[in-house]
Amino acid sequence: MATETQLVDLFAAIQQQFDAETSIREAIREEVRSLELSNRKLQTLLSQVHQPTADDAQICRAAAPMFVEVAQALSKIAAKVPAGQFHRYCDHWKFSSQQSVFLASLVVYLESETLITFEQIREKLGVEMGEGDSFHLALEDYLFALCNLSSELARLAVNSVTAGRFDRPFRIANFVNDLNSGFRLLNLKNDGLRKRFDALKYDVKKIEEVVYDLSIRRLRPDSAPTGSSSGASSSGASTATPMS
Amino acid sequence: METESAAAAAAAAGAPATAPKRRFEGGQRDACKVEDDASTCLTKAAKRVAVDTSNDTPTMTLFRQFAATMDAKNDRHERLVKLSRDLTVQSKRVIFAAQRATEAKQRDAIVAQALQTLEDIRQNQIRPMAVDAYSMRSRFESRYARAYSPGMQEYIEAVSFVHYLATATLITQRQLEEQLLFDEALSVSIDLCVSVRFFPVTITDYLLGVTDLTGELMRFAIASVGSGNQQEPMLIGSFVRTLTQVFSLLTGTGIRDLPAKLRVMQSSLEKIEQVCYNITVRGSEIPKEMLAQAAQFWSSSSATTSGPGDDYAGGAGGNQNDD
Numbered sequence: 001m002a003t004e005t006q007l008v009d010l011f012a013a014i015q016q017q018f019d020a021e022t023s024i025r026e027a028i029r030e031e032v033r034s035l036e037l038s039n040r041k042l043q044t045l046l047s048q049v050h051q052p053t054a055d056d057a058q059i060c061r062a063a064a065p066m067f068v069e070v071a072q073a074l075s076k077i078a079a080k081v082p083a084g085q086f087h088r089y090c091d092h093w094k095f096s097s098q099q100s101v102f103l104a105s106l107v108v109y110l111e112s113e114t115l116i117t118f119e120q121i122r123e124k125l126g127v128e129m130g131e132g133d134s135f136h137l138a139l140e141d142y143l144f145a146l147c148n149l150s151s152e153l154a155r156l157a158v159n160s161v162t163a164g165r166f167d168r169p170f171r172i173a174n175f176v177n178d179l180n181s182g183f184r185l186l187n188l189k190n191d192g193l194r195k196r197f198d199a200l201k202y203d204v205k206k207i208e209e210v211v212y213d214l215s216i217r218r219l220r221p222d223s224a225p226t227g228s229s230s231g232a233s234s235s236g237a238s239t240a241t242p243m244s
Numbered sequence: 245m246e247t248e249s250a251a252a253a254a255a256a257a258g259a260p261a262t263a264p265k266r267r268f269e270g271g272q273r274d275a276c277k278v279e280d281d282a283s284t285c286l287t288k289a290a291k292r293v294a295v296d297t298s299n300d301t302p303t304m305t306l307f308r309q310f311a312a313t314m315d316a317k318n319d320r321h322e323r324l325v326k327l328s329r330d331l332t333v334q335s336k337r338v339i340f341a342a343q344r345a346t347e348a349k350q351r352d353a354i355v356a357q358a359l360q361t362l363e364d365i366r367q368n369q370i371r372p373m374a375v376d377a378y379s380m381r382s383r384f385e386s387r388y389a390r391a392y393s394p395g396m397q398e399y400i401e402a403v404s405f406v407h408y409l410a411t412a413t414l415i416t417q418r419q420l421e422e423q424l425l426f427d428e429a430l431s432v433s434i435d436l437c438v439s440v441r442f443f444p445v446t447i448t449d450y451l452l453g454v455t456d457l458t459g460e461l462m463r464f465a466i467a468s469v470g471s472g473n474q475q476e477p478m479l480i481g482s483f484v485r486t487l488t489q490v491f492s493l494l495t496g497t498g499i500r501d502l503p504a505k506l507r508v509m510q511s512s513l514e515k516i517e518q519v520c521y522n523i524t525v526r527g528s529e530i531p532k533e534m535l536a537q538a539a540q541f542w543s544s545s546s547a548t549t550s551g552p553g554d555d556y557a558g559g560a561g562g563n564q565n566d567d
Binding site for chain 2: 006008010012015017019021022087115131133139178179183185186187188189
């Protein structure tokens with residue numbers, strides 16, 4: 001029957017498409033593994049900032065060559081993605097590339113206490129921020145990374161106190177509060193980013209508790225910034241005043 | 245939810261200042277035949293209502309830009325979801341109409357009518373989707389494919405069903421795509437004309453649409469016996485059998501819904517086979533005028549098919565309730 005052979009041919013062609021896709025996915029997974037490895041090495045290095053004796057500047061200098069490695073891994077992934085099919089495969093590396101952006105944002109914070117810009121992401125990771133079907137980092141990736149950064153800074157606020165750097169939590173509080181007010185301007189859908197953002201308030205609270213502990217014990221250095229951000233004075237930690 | 249609150253905000257702020265601008269935009273959207281929903285306009289209006297930005301930190305200024313980008317993307321996504329839902333409803337109507345083509349003398353007329361309706365659907369439902377699926381840089385953006393995938397599957401089911409009735413063959417992915425060439429220039433914005441040449445049919449939508457086709461063919465086979473057509477179930481039976489065979493050849497597709505659909509497909513095939521068996525064994529005993537009743541009895545004993553209409557409210561989910 002003529003139709004039967006036609007159908008067999010048709011589905012053989014479809015199977016070929018799937019086979020091609022499978023081999024692309026395998027190749028991408030291979031490269032994502034090497035990105036994960038580079039990320040982990042970088043993370044191990046950067047986690048040293050929580051040590052009492054940490055020298056931030058030196059850690060950031062040591063991180064620079066490791067970002068080259070991350071950028072190479074990302075470009076290798078980009079090379080494996082067929083033109084125009086970014087969204088078909090991007091779930092494979094999304095988590096890892098968010099991690100890379102987070103690590104880059106942490107280094108930028110340690111260097112200059114500023115929010116990482118798209119320009120700096122391109123310098124460090126060699127990937128454009130953008131949209132469309134060419135290889136890029138999406139806005140969501142950036143925002144996820146900033147949520148991760150807030151968690152990391154909350155931890156850093158605690159450890160800074162242990163290290164005797166009492167001024168730092170005040171600056172972290174300002175930075176994270178500012179970030180939090182930024183996030184509150186977004187109309188988030190009920191998706192993963194929304195959930196991640198909902199967890200941001202616990203980081204804010206943790207940092208404010210540190211600020212509170214330092215403030216009531218008069219450990220606030222004169223150089224520390226006053227809480228200028230609107231959210232800083234209104235959260236749970238400061239209302240639970242046991243002083244009266 | 246966000247759109248609603250934005251709309252409420254605009255209403256509360258009484259946005260008369262933005263009204264003329266809004267009307268202008270509405271006209272512009274009409275020009276390119278995109279059904280613009282009022283909520284989108286209101287979101288834009290709400291944004292234009294003066295927000296006190298004097299106390300903004302640089303971070304907040306940055307995030308306001310992000311918010312605008314994300315809103316535009318979400319609006320586009322929502323528009324596509326809406327169009328997809330309309331496409332589902334329209335496609336189901338075509339399927340129900342085509343199910344009535346069981347009597348040979350009506351068949352050509354009904355099929356011709358269905359083909360015409362499908363062309364209307366392409367122009368009125370899929371063309372606006374094509375406009376939204378292309379970015380301003382006239383590149384097709386596959387990220388939005390998820391928004392309209394349910395509608396496309398239903399559409400593919402309808403097209404392949406009518407195509408089968410017309411030609412007794414399976415429509416190919418390429419044939420589907422050839423029907424979706426919108427080759428005239430579509431004005432997307434006032435200063436940019438984008439020629440939407442090609443609206444891709446994904447392999448996933450194609451395969452899932454075709455598995456749903458077998459459910460429709462099963463119903464059609466049973467209904468044909470009711471109309472006194474004993475030949476049709478045999479033809480459909482061998483066609484669906486071939487389909488299940490070639491589907492079983494596929495491995496490693498990674499399509500999440502496919503295994504469940506293939507089980508439904510298999511049970512549809514078995515129902516058709518049961519009908520064919522009954523025709524062969526008992527068909528000779530039954531006078532032709534009683535066949536209609538008998539067919540109904542057979543199908544209710546071998547297959548608990550309710551008539552068309554059982555999954556009308558099925559919405560975006562496709563036909564999960566085929567058996």
